Amino acid sequence: MRYVVIMAGGSGTRLWPLSRKGTPKQLLKLIDGTSLLRLAFERAARVVPAERVIVVTGAAYLDDVRADLPEVAEQNLLGEPEGRDSLNAVAWPAAVLSHRDPDAVVAHLTADQLIDPVETFVESLEEAFAVAEADPGALVTLGVVPTSAHTGYGYLHRGAPVPGFPTACAVQEFKEKPDAATAADYLASGQYWWNAGMFVWRARTFLEQLAALEPATHAAVLDLAERPEALGEIFPALRKTSVDFAIMEPVSQGRAPGHVLAVALPVRWRDVGGFASLAEVLDGDADGNVIEGLAVLNDAHGNLVISTDPDHLVGLSGVSGMVVVHTADATLVTTLADAEGIKALVGQVAEAVGARYV
């Protein structure tokens, strides 16, 4: 049977003070009061029944996930005691689902992006499931059809088409984030897709690759699937690495049995990893101000204002291109251009006034 695993881990420094260690960005109700996690769940629930949607997140976020996704059964919530990178966020649920259903075919999906149209996403995901079901040796990755020469994503170099499917093809090579000239070449060639970090495969197939490439992790997650009570003992010992580095790249290079295929995801794919991208996906007013919450602006243009306290007023006067974010215990003032500065600021906050604010 088909399953969807939504990966919703990580803390989001770049959206501080909205996102904290206690509130990863996927849980923030950023999009008209809806979280990215909820949007990802609703996309998944168009392809599989809700009872076959699994969420893997940080243990600390489980209560928030339960509140946001009441449809997800308790046994389908996997809480990582600590972040151990993407390989483990993939391998643990793969082992759990394989233990429950040896024939499980699993899509591992991210929740970081705003995706539209959803209908197109659903078609791509169904094609990827069909490819994985038809080809027992395939690791299928979703490749976003690029709309710009983006330097913030890794790329997939497409190979030969897979007969019988509208978009499926081989993957010749995974490419790291390119420089601007290389990204422009990739875009012009039409031979590259963005690596979306979303995968579809038979759980059994993935676990075979894992056994070959990361035998210790393989043994550990199988153990964990049988003894969930040993989570606190097993999980922290897992090797911290990414699924691309540990599995996808070696398999694509022939360093392990099996093969990597890709299916096209021709959607509008917008990262909301920082305030500038958040401002782009939200609707602005006539002055180009994006306002979420109680705010009054005078002679102000192109600002992003977010206030999470409905009784707290934020007033701006005579400013442009600013980011103002007010939460119960912290307020950020920066510019839309200074996305990188927030990370340094949060580091200073942790050092100067302590961990409670980060």
Place this chain on the structure above:
Amino acid sequence: MRYVVIMAGGSGTRLWPLSRKGTPKQLLKLIDGTSLLRLAFERAARVVPAERVIVVTGAAYLDDVRADLPEVAEQNLLGEPEGRDSLNAVAWPAAVLSHRDPDAVVAHLTADQLIDPVETFVESLEEAFAVAEADPGALVTLGVVPTSAHTGYGYLHRGAPVPGFPTACAVQEFKEKPDAATAADYLASGQYWWNAGMFVWRARTFLEQLAALEPATHAAVLDLAERPEALGEIFPALRKTSVDFAIMEPVSQGRAPGHVLAVALPVRWRDVGGFASLAEVLDGDADGNVIEGLAVLNDAHGNLVISTDPDHLVGLSGVSGMVVVHTADATLVTTLADAEGIKALVGQVAEAVGARYV
């Protein structure tokens, strides 16, 4: 006997959201935790005993004044039911003190400015008291010796010196706020002082002028001095006008008996009417940031940050010349250059979200 009346009325739009209808700027603990009112009281108490310091303020601010100035006796707190401009803030306490002490000599002082050195202020005030005691017909005004061609103050055109006093002189004319060229001429001539809006006179003398020029107000404040319980009935009927317009200018023009003299106030005289001037009087750090409260700044220069909630963190990144003010129910983000915008913003706040925030 000598008395000091401190005028601490008015609401301070230009320091919103620190100052509100419920908190005029003189009551804000802006200067290293001390209010301008408290500083004015401490200056006054160097010249007269604390029991002869009177405070006239808005009735709504009386509790805050009591808390800030526990030394001031209840009978010396005059709470105006509504703001009726400076004539009434002067005339009411003059009538009250004249009623208590027919020979009262009264200094009416403002609390809006930061003044140093205090010793010089004390000397000027004592000279002004001595002039008023020596010359029964004199209305004595304090003239700040200009240190710049300021266009934000009215000016006094100095006349003949008064023999026997170090700085006292006649006032030829009151001048409105000048344009820049005129202010430069005034400064170069050495013949002009800033009109500080601070006055010293015998209460009886002032009341005689008042009787001649504003007979209705004169009758009303005498009535009020005898029947304090009629405050709510009498006060709102008073004509709203300034002491300069109603008394000082007509007397200086010979349109009423008596005469206007001035005494030099050669102090550093800094208005803290807005955030730019507040930033100037407070000490900045090595990056030119003035920070009051819990704040962390990354790559930020020349900003003013004020947070009144000790548990709320304000973070700035990559910004310069900003004003960020966080209070329990409202946050302001503007620039040091946009002082005028705040008034418009507060007007919009009142209209858009209601009076509770202004």
